[in-house]
Amino acid sequence: xxxxxxxxxxxxxxxxxxxxxxxxxxxxxxxxxxxxxxxxxxxxxxxxxxxxxxxxxxxxxxxxxxxxxxxxxxxxxxxxxxxxxxxxxxxxxxxxxxxxxxxxxxxxxxxxxxxxxxxxxxxxxxxxxxxxxxxxxxxxxxxxxxxxxxxxxxxxxxxxxxxxxxxxxxxxxxxxxxxxxxxxxxxx
Amino acid sequence: xxxxxxxxxxxxxxxxxxxxxxxxxxxxxxxxxxxxxxxxxxxxxxxxxxxxxxxxxxxxxxxxxxxxxxxxxxxxxxxxxxxxxxxxxxxxxxxxxxxxxxxxxxxxxxxxxxxxxxxxxxxxxxxxxxxxxxxxxxxxxxxxxxxxxxxxxxxxxxxxxxxxxxxxxxxxxxxxxxxxxxxxxxxxxxxxxxxxxxxxxxxxxxx
Numbered sequence: 001x002x003x004x005x006x007x008x009x010x011x012x013x014x015x016x017x018x019x020x021x022x023x024x025x026x027x028x029x030x031x032x033x034x035x036x037x038x039x040x041x042x043x044x045x046x047x048x049x050x051x052x053x054x055x056x057x058x059x060x061x062x063x064x065x066x067x068x069x070x071x072x073x074x075x076x077x078x079x080x081x082x083x084x085x086x087x088x089x090x091x092x093x094x095x096x097x098x099x100x101x102x103x104x105x106x107x108x109x110x111x112x113x114x115x116x117x118x119x120x121x122x123x124x125x126x127x128x129x130x131x132x133x134x135x136x137x138x139x140x141x142x143x144x145x146x147x148x149x150x151x152x153x154x155x156x157x158x159x160x161x162x163x164x165x166x167x168x169x170x171x172x173x174x175x176x177x178x179x180x181x182x183x184x185x186x187x188x
Numbered sequence: 189x190x191x192x193x194x195x196x197x198x199x200x201x202x203x204x205x206x207x208x209x210x211x212x213x214x215x216x217x218x219x220x221x222x223x224x225x226x227x228x229x230x231x232x233x234x235x236x237x238x239x240x241x242x243x244x245x246x247x248x249x250x251x252x253x254x255x256x257x258x259x260x261x262x263x264x265x266x267x268x269x270x271x272x273x274x275x276x277x278x279x280x281x282x283x284x285x286x287x288x289x290x291x292x293x294x295x296x297x298x299x300x301x302x303x304x305x306x307x308x309x310x311x312x313x314x315x316x317x318x319x320x321x322x323x324x325x326x327x328x329x330x331x332x333x334x335x336x337x338x339x340x341x342x343x344x345x346x347x348x349x350x351x352x353x354x355x356x357x358x359x360x361x362x363x364x365x366x367x368x369x370x371x372x373x374x375x376x377x378x379x380x381x382x383x384x385x386x387x388x389x390x391x392x393x394x395x
Contacts, residue, residue, distance in 0.1 A: 043255075043256050043259070091216070092216045093212070093215050093216055094212055094213075094216050095212070099205075099209065101209050101213065101254070101256060102212075102213055102216065103254075104216070
């Protein structure tokens with residue numbers, strides 16, 4: 001069933017399994033849907049059903065909101081490799097933010113280099129990630145970091161406005177067919 | 189007002205992970221000395237005012253406004269309101285008060301509601317309403333502190349006063365909902381730190 005659906009999906013959309021191709025797409029300012037392992041439940045997408053984008057793009061909010069069919073002003077959050085979080089954000093007494101619960105203050109470097117995920121009050125609802133927490137997502141961000149020097153990706157939930165989070169591959173196909181999304185990264 | 193239930197509790201309903209997240213987030217915020225009615229929290233207190241305040245209350249607080257916190261807690265306020273038989277009309281909540289009771293800190297006898305509704309035209313969700321239901325969440329593991337017991341005065345017209353200690357909310361992640369006019373206190377902490385979260389829920393005045 002799973003294989004059949006994957007093959008079916010190949011006819012409609014571009015499924016990428018190679019991490020380098022996924023990063024190239026991000027560098028070419030494409031939105032990449034990350035679909036891996038078990039589905040997610042809760043208020044945030046944490047890297048198993050996520051839409052990812054280059055946070056350096058100053059028009060990211062406009063572009064991703066249009067694709068998600070949401071209001072233009074809606075803000076976005078980001079995911080950062082935990083070991084670099086102090087370079088970009090003032091997380092004070094917090095040790096980590098693995099569930100994207102905390103809107104922390106952005107440092108000048110973040111305001112300058114990743115403006116698309118910094119809110120009007122200079123905060124960002126950040127998710128920190130370690131290899132142990134989500135190895136495939138970690139590797140993807142790390143690869144992006146090696147190419148750009150930015151250990152962060154814009155991360156928003158894989159769904160369209162007013163819809164629940166994508167759960168199955170069938171849901172993913174359904175969203176792709178009804179939107180301008182083109183690429184799914186399905187890491188091996 | 190005589191009540192059948194002065195409080196209604198739920199044990200261990202807020203997951204440990206959520207409690208820990210609230211503590212971490214509360215400790216990240218700018219901490220301030222908690223005040224009581226009659227004191228302006230936006231004005232720096234004089235030494236005399238601080239002395240007067242500490243006759244009633246000595247604790248540190250921070251304010252949290254995150255939707256994910258309300259989502260975890262408010263369903264229990266609705267459920268308690270129904271199951272305890274209060275059935276109060278309420279439709280808004282104030283910011284969450286994250287409270288840190290350190291060694292020897294306390295909050296003596298008080299009730300949460302005021303004698304008249306809020307007059308806050310610039311805050312329409314609050315304007316004309318009053319505190320009707322309070323909820324207190326135990327965020328700490330009971331082994332991490334001593335003292336700090338929450339007590340209620342089950343005052344009524346017949347027996348006058350009856351003080352009970354709310355032991356039911358000792359387990360981490362437990363919470364208690366009570367009408368905001370019920371008198372209560374937090375006894376001094378004698379060891380460690382007790383973290384709690386309080387939300388006041390507002391409705392139009394009783395008719």
